[in-house]
Amino acid sequence: MADVSLDNVFKTFGKTEVIHGISCDIQDGEFIVILGPSGCGKSTLLRMIAGLETITKGDVSIDGTVVNRLEPADRDVAMVFQNYALYPHMTVFKNMAYGLKIRKMPKAEIKRRVEDAARILEITEFLDRKPKQLSGGQRQRVAMGRCIVREPKIFLFDEPLSNLDAKLRVQMRLEIRKLQETLKITSIYVTHDQVEAMTLGDRMIVMDNGYAAQIGTPLDVYERPATRFVAGFIGSPAMNFLTAVVSADGRQVHLHRDISLTLQNGGLPGHGGQKIIMGVRPEHFVLGQAADAMLHLDLDHVEILGSDTLAYGHLGQDKTQVTLRLPSVYHFKKNTVLHLDIPSKNLHFFNTDTGQRIEMQA
Ligand SMILES: Nc1ncnc2c1ncn2[C@@H]1O[C@H](COP(=O)(O)OP(=O)(O)OP(=O)(O)O)[C@@H](O)[C@H]1O
Ligand SMILES: [Mg+2]
Incomplete structure (x- = not known):
């Protein structure tokens, strides 16, 4: 568990500035959603928190320590991507255990963690199967299992549900929220789907072209949108x-x-x-x-x-x-x-x- 602080974070690719100074204090155990249209900088911001992109200016801190220069592996974060590519030749158990094995964790501890995660995710019965023998939703759960077994301080999600059909998205959305309430791990979740943002987040950061147009609870954002952009983006049909x-x-x-x-x-x-x-x-x-x-x-x-x-x-x-x-x-x-x-x-x-x-x- 950890709190995360973004202090006036900027990102420039070549000569183009794509993140123009974002600040936000994320509390320990909080579920924050980064919401915005395609190309507004959501993934870039998340990847800077993960350590997968350098930070051009400003600071990212975890538990009060600036982590700008730490490698991803040293930040104690786990990330679920849209393309959660499981290893096709490995069983579910091995897929979930792999990251721990390369960290040379004792076998008994790996077994305990994988079995615990499988129980939470209700995939115990699939531990011996290969990914191709699973449905899309079950594969998505395995991908989350890979993160849970690491017992990270922070979960980062980048559009983890966008490969699923509409009905499964709704179901997985509920499961992710329940899981987060159980594990109480600080989570940062990127989506362009306003319904996902409204239902999952304790708070959301609504991004407009590299700026944080508004940071607030889903109700704040719905009832008192800070800008015309936010007002038009949240709500269906649109305002x-x-x-x-x-x-x-x-x-x-x-x-x-x-x-x-x-x-x-x-x-x-x-x-x-x-x-x-x-x-x-x-x-x-x-x-x-x-x-x-x-x-x-x-x-x-x-x-x-x-x-x-x-x-x-x-x-x-x-x-x-x-x-x-x-x-x-x-x-x-x-x-x-x-x-x-x-x-x-x-x-x-x-x-x-x-x-x-x-x-x-x-
Ligand atoms: N490695 C890169 N080099 C140059 N420009 C980049 C790079 N990565 C992203 N960008 C640009 O930065 C901006 C933000 O991209 P980003 O991927 O963060 O958007 P996003 O909000 O995640 O969009 P989407 O919803 O489509 O995933 C875009 O204009 C993109 O073209
Ligand atoms: Mg993205």
């Missing part, structure tokens, strides 16, 4: 973004010239007259009464998912496209007008130029 102008007193926002919303319980004083971006999650619209609803949406298309309904429509003269998620099965006819309200606490505002969140004032 709706509408351009708006704040009224002089900050108590109203004007959308597309012909629609005005009065903000309840607060406003945006100090932003009077400014153009901003307003964000609303599809699940935060509520059906209102024709007479006093905030918005009137011309419905274009409906998708009934069973548990809920997605409705697509457009607003106002500018015909801004909006997606709604309504919490049950609604049968709407085409060309209907939906009257909608949005509780002000569910409105998000972002600076048009910087994308930074703007907080409503009471």
